[in-house]
Amino acid sequence: MIEFRDVWKSFGGHPVLQGIDLRIEPGERFFILGQTGVGKTVLIRLLVGLLRADRGQVWVDGEKVTAFSEAQFMSVRRKCGMVFQFPTLFDSLTVFENLAFALRRHTDLSEEEIAAQVRENLALVHLPGDVAERMPQELSYGMQKRVGLARTIALRPRILLYDEPTTGLDPFTAEQINRLMLEMAEKLSVTSVVVSHDLISMVRVADRVTLLADGRLVEVSRPEQFLHSANPLVRQFVEGRAAPEAAP
């Protein structure tokens, strides 16, 4: 379904990804863990063409997207929904307009059908219908994040990419998001790829998990195996210890 084959990427001479090989199966809830700034987000941005790999191949749904043009990526992006770290709602549009944005541009639905779809999507993220007429900045941060998720699922993507979904949230809101991620995977039968450093969220949601460190994937395992892995890099991450060379 999603495959990385020996993917390299560097920024301004600084290597971030150094030979990534990864296969994510359909319907999986896959977590990519790693410290902040290690290049996890880069990995999912390569999938939808927001960034391009220096070397290697990226495959989505049996298509090699590495050489795609911006126009060709449009079809990939309709298959892959991206949930950004920050809500990224269009702040000049109402919640309704935000949710109808993609529907108006990619479907031939009538206004009534669009309105019904918007209501349905709001219900999927457990928001009441009257939120639709408000402006994004009038909502709480957690609600904004949920509207962002509702906007992403509007075109019913088959893959959902979450960029740090629970970072900076209080435990209560984070748990709401965790539950939503599970519900989305079940109700819409999507493949979920989650980039995060939140171990609690990983344990709640993940089927399989990997750790990105020093530009490589350290190990791919089940959550409970991951937590008890003997790999020193995994141990450092799980126990929150600094890397040996960075220690004072």
Add this chain to the structure above:
Amino acid sequence: MSWVENKTLRLIGRTLSQILYLARLGITVEGIGSNLFRFLEVTGGGMVLLIQTLWLVPRPPYRLREILRQALTVGWQSLPLIVVVLGFLGMITVLELNFQLSRVIHNLEYVPGVAGILMFREFGPTVVAAMLAAKVGAGFTAEISSMKNTEQIDALEMLSVNPVHYLVVPRFIATLAMQVALSVIGVAVAFVTGFLISQPRFNFQSYLTTMGHFVGVEDFLNLIAKALLLGAVVPIAACYYGFRAGAGAKGVGEATTRGVVTSILVIILLDFTINVVADKILEVVIQ
């Protein structure tokens, strides 16, 4: 075809409702009230900051090094802009006066004189001030607003350092000094380019002499005085909006825009006031 199905009408309706949302503050009674209130708040706040700054200027610590650093940054950063803009302005003024004077006094010999008068008395100081608002003012606002966003201003206050004294006073003095210096440089550049474009008609000697007939010491003093008064606008407005900036990228962007608009508006208004006052004084002196 029913009304509801019509997509165009839907679109118009949606757009109108959105505009009404954006304008709703402007058109209601309390909206007008709150706009007026904001106007007064900004004017008052700006005046308070100006008075605070003027009060703190003669007070220690003097931090000459910081003032010098700011002055060099301000001057060095905006010098290319001032040279380019005033260079074009000098040529534009001469071209325009060639056209206008040829029609009313049928004599192009006086063009350098009139160009000199206009540059010294009006366009030199105002255009330099407007350019500083764009180049330096926007920079100040961006700098201070991102300091505010990263809580550096709060950190200053926790160290019981007055942020106005620490941040505004050096910028204020530096901008004032640089405004004067850059106005003089700018007028000089405009003089050179104006001379170059009226090339076949004048040699350097005659250009200078004609200008000397018209431009006197009082015009030079006018330039300095205007530069000092208009120069105070930019750092105060820029820093004021920097301190008031909202959170995040949006806040910084809005603060920068507001700072520049306010600066240029106040420059135009202040310039007008100076001109009216100067004109009245001139009248009294003549009588």
Add this chain to the structure above:
Amino acid sequence: MTVLTRQVQRIRGPIEIGVMAFLREIGAMAMFLAATVRHIFKAPFEVQEMILQMYQVGVRSVPIVLISGFFVGGVVVIQFNYALSLFGAEVYLGGITTSGLLREVGPVLVAIMIVGRVGAYITAELATMKVTEQVDAIRCLGVNPVQFLVVPRFLAVSAMIFMLTILGLLVALLGGALVGNLILDINLSFYFANIRKLTAAWALFTGMLKSILFGILLATIACYQGMKTEGGAEAVGQAVNRCLVHCSIAVFLADYIIASLAALTYGLAEEIIF
């Protein structure tokens, strides 16, 4: 000698880099403009977004253009009155002020005001959307950001700057006449009688030509600077700053080119007539 050469080389490096960066910037901006123009003719057309932007940059800038236009007119009439009084030629004040305002001072000074209001607004808005990943979100929803964001803004800003400049010019003329009458005690009928003698339709045409050109230039620069912003909140401020500087230079450069073209045609006309 070697010291001198070394000094020259030391200065040459940064200058060369500066010139290359400048040329690259101009090239990138031209490419950006070409891409924008290409997308203007592609469906779907974002009518709603364009109307909203026309409201945001156009209608909301009206008060500030009215105020600054009026006082620019007042400033110019006071200065021209002084300059003309040196020749005892005050009788021409109305004509010269009107013509000068229409052809030169009005478009430029109003343009500076609009650069601050509209250019900075557009850059700040686009830069904010860029750094808060809203532009990426648009791309992820399968919509082309140039088509959705840039084209409507480009068209709205070009059209609105043209109209705002015309508005500013009219108010400046009014300001010139009123200030002339109230402060300088100049008879209004006297002032207006002169205008028809000294202001040709050509002056109005020059002013309008300039405002169209300013509109396209400012729209391009403002959208370009906004869309190429990278980084955090501070980058937004820097983008606005760069937009203002580039716009100011563009205004004066374009103004100079048109003024010298006008001078050329004027000279030609003179030769033909006399």
